[in-house]
Amino acid sequence: MTRGAIGAEVSERHDMMSSVPALRTTDLIGRDAELEQLSSQLGIRASGGGTTSGVEQTVRAMLVAGDAGVGKTRVLMALRDVAIEAGWHVVAGHCLDLADSSLPYLPFSEILGRLMTDQPDVATRVLDAHPTLARLQPGRRIRTSETASGDQALDRGNIYDAFGDLLSAVAHDAPVLVMVEDAHWADESTRDMLSFLFSRPAPGVSLVVSYRSDDLHRRHPLRRQVAEWMRLRGVDRLQVEPLHDDDVRLLVRALHPSTMSEAEYTSIVDRAEGNPFFIEELVGAAWSGQVPGELADVLLVHLDRLDDTTRQVVRLVSVAGRQVSHELLATVSDLGAAELETALRNAVESHVLVASRGGTYAFRHALLGEAVYDDLLPGERIRLHADFVSALGEGRVVGTAAELAQHARRADDRPVAVRASIEAGEEALAVGGPSEAATHFLDALELIDTSRTPVGEVDASVLARRCAEALIASGRVYKAVKVLRARLATLPADGADVDRGQLLTALASALMLTDTPDSPREIAAQAVDLLHNAPPKLLVRALLVQAQSLAGWHQDEARAIALDALELAERHDLTSLAVELHTTVAGLDPAGGSSASAGWRAAAERARHAGLLEPELRALYLLGRLHHDEGDLDTAIAVYRETIERSEVGGLVWSPYPAEARLLLAVALTHQGRLDEAWDLLDVSGQNPPMVFEWLFFAHQMLILIGIRGEPKPQALERLRDYWGTDGLTAVTSASAELLRANAAGDAETAIEVYDQVVATVVPLWHDWFQARLRLATLVIAALATAAARQSVDERESARAEVERMLSDGGRVIDFYAPYDDSHGPEYRMWVARRSAEHLRWRWLAQVDPPSGDELVAAWRAAEEAAVTYGSVPEIAQARVRLAGVLRATGDPAGAREVADLARRAAHELRARPLLDELVAQGSAPAPEPASGEVALTPRESEILALVAEGRSNGEIGKQLFISTKTVSVHVSNILAKLDAASRTEAAAVARRRGLI
Template sequence: MPALHSTTTPLVGRDDELDQLAGLVGIGATAVSCAVLLAGDAGVGKTRLLSELRDRADRSGWRTLVGHCLDFGDSALPYLPFTEILGRLAQASPDFVADVGAAHPAVRHLLPGQRLLSLPEGAAPETMERSEIFEAVHLVLERLAEDGPLLVLVEDLHWADQSTRDLLSFLFMRGFTGPVAVVASYRSDDLHRRHPLRGAVAQWSRIPGVHRMQLPPLTDASVRSLVRSIHAGPLGEGALHTIVERAEGNAFFAEELVVATEIGSALPDDLAALLLVRLDQLDDAARQAVRAAACAGRQVSHELLAAVAGLDAGSLERALRSAVESNVLVPVGGSYVFRHALLAEAVYDDLLPGERVRLHAAYCEALLSHAVDGTAAELARHARAAHDLVTAVTASIEAGDDAMAVGGPEDAARHYELALGIVGDPVNRPRGLDDVDLVALTIRTSDAVMSAGHPHRALALVQDQLAALPDDTCDADRARLLMTLGTAALMGDTTVNALEATTEALRLVGQEPTVLRAKALSVHAHANADRQRADEAMRWAQQALGLGEQLGLPRVVADATTTLARLEERAGNPEQSQRTFEKIVAQARDDGDVVTELRGLHHLGALHYEAGNLAEARRVYDETTARAAATGRPWAPYGFDARVLAAVTAYVAGEWDDVTRITDVSGEAPPEMAEAVLGAVGMAVAAGRGQVDALERMPRIRAWWDKDGFVSILSGGAGIDLYGDSGDLDAALRVHDEVVGSVTRLWQVDSFLAQIRLGALAVGQLANHVPRVAAAEREAYLRRGDALLAAARESMRRAEVRQRRVGPEGVAWMVRAEAEHLRLRWAGGVDSPDEDTLRAAWEQAVAGFETFRHEFELARTRSRLSVVLRSLGQAAPAREQADLARETAHRLGAEPLLTELRTLGPGAARSRGEAARHDDTLTPREHEILALVAAGRTNGEIARQLFISTKTVSVHVSNILAKLGAAGRTEAAALARRRGLLHD
């Protein structure tokens, strides 16, 4: 007897089906006599569902019996599942089986020990009429049901022998007087037209009390959950999406594909072998047709298959009918589709190398003859596999053009890259490709790769082609590649100097008023603006604008105008910039220029954000994101950037649940860098909420710090707070230093504005930690704080020198950095500022964030202002600031801030009520000071940690000693421990 199934795989996505199945048999309600036929494809999860049903029945006090049908071909043992059922029953209840067997010998006939070839010498198996066996089995089930509800599970009926099917027919027709429920499962995809179970199921379904239930494939969301639950480590969204797509809702396939991902295999051998069993059951002609179909992929038209299968019309129709009846192929319109994509993969992988080449060549010939319809993508695929490289290149370029035209940059990039790999190979390049413009193909490929969300790959392929250019390459071609290199460098963070590339390109194009010079002027202006060279950028942009208008180049005109509008905004005229961007967007829509439209919208959103108009910025960013998705460019520059900035804006505005929604890439297949950027924004919310487990995601995101400054800045700020709030100050400071280092290298600058925010966060963590260290160590904290503040001031100074307008956000963070530095000196007791100076600094910081309206940081700033106000004896204003901060912290779920408010704010008494109940004579503040006294802190150290005066601490300590009846601090600590007033 096979072992009972047991699994640690969680039941995912089957709650509704489990409830339905349990309801049909009456588990959890009134038990009934019924039968359920559970159908579903192989691997879809029937056994797992029945295992859960059995567990639920066991918990409800039911008796469960399980039997399996096995694949013995034509040698199946009659009544095998019932032999298993009775065998297990004999193990569990030997007396019951012995009693029933004595009265009804047919029961003994079905027991496992009575059906072996190795019977004792002289013994012979009993001969029983079928009717006796049927009655005996029915009687056993009826007798068992007298003691309580009985659930009988029979699995894999598609392998059942005729005797088992007949016995089930008898049980279904006869029914039971007691609560006996029979649930039998079978593979619906195995039931071809001539399968013997097919007719039996049709007959059973007409019997009263027999229900049919089809188990559908899992939803994509359920497969995602399943994969996440069984995959040991982190899995990128792209890899996860691939598994979900290939599994097509099949739980077993999903599990096998996870294994394949872990071992780096395309299709596991065991899974391939299982899939090919279905192919082996076909006759020769059907196998031939299916193999030919597999070369076409998942789907093939009848006309195209007829042209390549090598069968006459009659033989092909019979072969296809056999494949359809065996559920290998499914007819869809005038085509045939493999029932499962993995089956097509398995069949294709099973082909011999020569067989593949021959079939692909036949497909090429059929498509090139135009006798059957096909696409350039199909032709390109077959030509590559048939080693017809000339046809493969021309078809791949056409397929790439088609994909770009319909908003499929990922597909286009794949086609172009394949063509570029052949054309760009000077050694193995075949004859017949001399007419292919290698430079133009490189530019097309770069644009598609960039639009698909892979800026670093786009940059690399242009660099490769530039390096491979022969010495006699004309200036125009070299300039075209340099312009493409500069454009790619401007779209992503890189150490490639875009300005050097565009400067050389401009030199190569000469002074003649050509289209190429107009484009070079435009990208050169962009490169100058990126390097904060405002005057130079203005000059080149104006030249590009003039030449673009002269030559009638709307894209050049729009790009140059956009650069000029950005410069206008930086110079302090955002209103004019806004009007210009709005005109650019409107014109681009009229012209159908999606790239210009997205760029204009992106800059319009940034303008609103810099001005602190968060609601309008969010609206524009959302519009840009939606437009990018609608045009098939969700990961392209500007469109994807808008999605990221929409999340950032939502974070700042305190709409943290929206951040989670925007950054969730479930069901998508994002490029790895895009996933890292969105993950970095999501970490900001995790930090605000104190979700320390988010640090587990840090290594995966950190891998992109040297490639994308935005990832570094976003996740770095979160890392500073997550590490700092969890007590690891050294790690928090390392994060700060690594982020600053990676960004300055990438952006090729000495400082950057976001450094002010990072520095303010780091100084804030220093101020939080300095009261906890010995006096000798505090000087080092102060020196580190001085250096961080100096770097922030230098970032602000450089921005002003470059005449760059610093918006409300930058101003707020600069003031906050100054206030945090004063708090650090105050808490450290080294060169401590007077309290009026400290109060003024924090009031200014609150005002800064009230202007920019960063909800979380405004609340955190108010919390720290409340401490200062309370230390000055201004209880009412302190309470007001703390209450406002607490309201925001509760709404956001900002647990670290709530902890800060509980420890330092005026609401401490409420949060420490439970501690106060240990001894009603001590106030919450006295409990807090008592703990520090017991830790050996001096009054001065306690005052600095709690931001109160030393005199106030002294009064509290005197009160504590009096209430506890202690003569001194040591005795007070001992008494407190004995009374349970101190907790580790």
């Protein structure tokens, strides 16, 4: 859309504009419905059109999506005007495309700056209450020679609360409309802040966020978050669609009142495809007598009509970025003040640039700025970027380290680029942006490594370790390993032991977070030898890593080393290392069990008190694992959630411990039968997580979809095969899905093939008798047993060798873990019992040394009891399905019916088609409905039924219960089936009649 009034005068000599027209109209063409929806849903004015501040809101936040140039900003400007007219406060922040540079919380810095100008008393009061918020002040984000220290680092929880309090304070006198534009360029920290504001609304505050929907490709980090936001109550989305052809014609007439031929109209309508930006540009090109063949040509037509000085300034703005301050332009430009102002006025009036009240200039559209920049000659770009480097580097104008780094890289000023990139990385870490920090550090390392001459007094080894820390904190552990190995390779053979020892310590620590055939234990030992005479801090770090590398298999040695390191750390007041060592010692407590639980909880609290988030996350993760291994799934789930929540505060969501905690939380939810919750938790499409977690999470989703629910998705499993060698857990999880599918089909040949392949892949990463091998071997025996019913005598005898091999492999795992008492948790015992029961089932069905009926029933009763003890709903259901078949085969139809009904109920709730099919194959049928007409609804179904009776739609129910619309649809279908109702209305009537609601 267009933004102003048609005000250019007609030339006396020609019936056309003598200069570039200001192609703008005050009419909001084709967007009345969008504006009405926004203003009425946000409560700015009634649906009838009258503005009022007293209208009750239906939503508290709106997402405004649309393609680039479709008119989102124009609609928001109209909304701003409506809100101001209604007596609202309106503040806006903009996300900027800084390419590889990142500046966390940028739009919120802009909003804070505006509020400090417009409402200084309120802003000052909140800043006094929340001093941390001052770090986001625009004036506080300039380059300094100081490196952000740990005590200056932003705690995200404090920032979130402080910003929420600021908005609440502003809203005390009148409602507040907060607008954040171009969220597709938002950094991770900004997206997290938006999530906080969406999920914790402040009274009187409404939020509008716009983004380019065509930029949200599958892996775009905003895509997943938009889906999450849409599940929140009070959040809605407006998709700004292209204009209809009739509206395009109206807009063309508003922009070009003169008569146009039908051919010209048709050309614009066809080429613009309803995009107002394209329409504006095409109309402008038509006015100049040119209709360009490509959009880039259209964008650059305006520059061709500008005078030389104005073109020079516009090109300078394109180098600066999408937005630049007048001060920076004045500093970099060689024009006088009056000449610069004249050029800027010409650019603004020509609608190439727009000016803001804050003294900044920006291109009317980002695409225009990109086209201008791309049109520059290579040498011209370098020269102009160098001018910015000079201005920013010499301190003649304020700016951020990220800006300086960006300009220095493009000016090929490597020494400045390296220093500024390091500075920018440290600043990003200080405000909880490890991903952005890693990008800056990697840039600096690349510049150092590719430079033919020294780029300054930068210790590349120190920078590599710092980069690795940021990479690990952002979840990119394999990249961290690569960076550390590359730096080690550059060290001279006679280099300092201290440098090599520190790099080896970092490498061993990183390798422990990966699946690799390399030995972290050996690398850690080398590091300790090299740092034996090093300063205490370096030696303690090396000893800590060595103790961690020994944990699990060499507990006594690990504990002795950890205790020695702890004594050394406490003697030299190395607080952070002492906290980490307490966590390590807690896991090495020979008493184990409750003692380890108390130790890890204490370690987590100690780390939290010291402000050390990463050791806290590690302690919480290990605490959750302990409860999980002990079979206390409820407590494990609570601790995993705590781990994830704490990671969000510090921007460490994808660091290894909280990321794996998310997976294990999904595993625990799966065991509890909460499959939809587990699926949603792992749905990270669009978040752009580290690849290892993306595929690991996807593997568990396929375990749910294919393994438990029996959906045919062979291509998904084939895709996962490519990632087996990267992560052992991904291999085991996806192989489990394949084995369950083969089990359901009785495809023993495929089951054996999958088992051999996954073992061959995982053994080099882990060891020969990894614990999951017991489960995998048991699933193969189950597939062999299912296949036995259809096999000939010769085929059964041939299968006997494979059964014995699987039985032996499982037995080797049991023997391997026999000395380790802490490995004998309820899940382990469940699979031990299941292994015995499946083996007897094979012998029974294959009639190879068949067991007695009593022996077979007893084994499956034991398997059922072990599954119940652990609390795994899918495994309980599977054990009961098999037990029902055994009871039926051994002459106990009543017992079979009772057990089958329990299994069937669970299978329906899980939507586990393989279990239902197996019950049908057994000849099992549901028990008759009780004469009383009682219906067994799950708690979730009862909750949804009550909302259905209120007349809620599936979408409304999904938003209220924070589940997907598809999940609601499935539950409603199950409810209709259980109530034998043909419609939602009938279901509500039946439910009321039976007293179900």
